[in-house]
Every structure is written in C-alpha cells, then in structure tokens.
Amino acid sequence: MKINDVSKLTGLPISTLRFYERKNLIPDTLVKRDVNNYRIYSEEVVEFLNDLKTLLSVDFSVEELSLLVNQELNLTYEVKKKMVEQKISEIEDVQQQLRKSKKFLYAIMEGKADFQTKC
Amino acid sequence: MKINDVSKLTGLPISTLRFYERKNLIPDTLVKRDVNNYRIYSEEVVEFLNDLKTLLSVDFSVEELSLLVNQELNLTYEVKKKMVEQKISEIEDVQQQLRKSKKFLYAIMEGKADFQTKC
C-alpha cells in the first residue's frame, strides 16, 4: 500500500501520516521503503492508525504515545504498563469533568444555572 | 477583590485572567475598574471562573465560550440553547471515544491487544 491508500482508508491526511512517522508514532514493522524511496505500508497499519486516532483524539499526546510505540527507547513492559495505568486514571478524571460539564450545560438550558443571568 | 485574590481563589494565573478578559470570557458585570485602573472583581467571579474552567478543560474552546458569554453579540436565548445542545452532543461523542480508549488500554495491559506486539 502506498501513502495515498492509507490516507483514504484511515481518513488521515498524507501530511499527517508523514508527520506521525517523523514523531516516531509508526513502528518500523508497519512501514518500509520501496526502491524508489516511496513508503510501503503493511495492511495492518490501517487498524493501527485507527487505534492511534482514538487514543490521540481525547487523551494521549503525540509525545506520550511515541514513548509507548518507539522500540528504540526499549522501555520495559513494566514501565509501559505504568504509563497505561496512569493514563487510564487521567481518562477517569476527564470523564468526571465531562459529567460535571454536562450537568452544568443541562442546568443552563433549563434556566436553572445562573450562568445565563451573568452572561 | 483584586486580581491577585481571584488568582489565588481560582488557581488561575494572573496572566490567564487578563487573557480571558481580553477574549471576552468575563462578563462586565463581574469586573469593573477602580479609579487607579485596577481591576475590581465581584465575589461571584470565583464561582463563574470555576464553571468556566470545567467547561474549558474538556470541551469548549475559548472562542466558543465567548460567544455564549459576550453580551455585546446579543445572541438570543434560542441561539445559545442550540449551541449548548450541540455541545452536549459533542461531549457525548467524546465520552464514547473515552470508553473506547479505556477498553483499548485495558486490553493492552492484559496483553490481549496486539498493539504491544506491533510496538
């Protein structure tokens, strides 16, 4: 698969695919180079990028995720596990915030919050 | 109350308070000027800013929120309500993403996901 195919299958712009690679977000096992230097992606990259998208969209930063993905850093499973646990707890904080926000927004709509009157 | 008091009570840096004001995030009713041109905040601003923090932390952008807050725009209640409804539905999308991410992260930790093997 060439970069344009991957872009179409994942919905990620070509520029973003190159950017992610530069940031070490894409394991070497998933992208090689052809003789003409074109990127050749394995089929699995699509699922991988979809997982990546989910994680990046709400919680992980590019840098954090690259720590998990980049093999050259040689982080142990224990270290990675700690990172993941940490991240799960961060996600739970965000979920808490979201519940608060929703409650607040509902209250605004029902005219129960005084946000309206202040605005 | 002066800016330093508000900063301490909300945890927001002074620079951020001035920044939010510049972005029309703080209604005129909550902050006036003294004869020396110092900002004088009403007590209610603390609760207001805490609500703001919650909303900004996870879903609203500064610009979106200023649309809701800025009175000079004179948006009708109907329009604001639409925005809030829209935002609630966006929050629900994010909640969905978060649930997906958490599931994925748990799977990684239990060695069930092949994210590990790819990394």
Place this chain on the structure above:
DNA sequence: ATGAACTATGAACCTAGGTTTATAGCAACA
C-alpha cells in the same frame, strides 16, 4: 518618603499538532 510589592498595557514569545510551500525525483498513460 523610599524601596518592595502589586497592577497595567502591548508586544513578543512559546508549545502542540499539524499544514503548506518549494523543489525535485518517479510513474502511468496517450
């Protein structure tokens, strides 16, 4: 009444996460 601490403003600066541009090497098809 003077030095330290607080406040004000505008402008420059910063980071993350990309996107755009300039330039050049392959490819595919009539």
Place this chain on the structure above:
DNA sequence: TGTTGCTATAAACCTAGGTTCATAGTTCAT
C-alpha cells in the same frame, strides 16, 4: 516522449491557548 499525477524532503507557516517581557504607574510598610 511529454504531460499529468503521485511521492519525497526540508523548511516555513499556522492556530489555540497561554506566558513572558519591557515599561510604567500605584500602594503599602517602615
């Protein structure tokens, strides 16, 4: 064989959300 299209890289650019800096006026404590 040329022209249209895909790919490559490095570097410049962009936006959001702040933060820092330079400069200047105010206030408080001693």
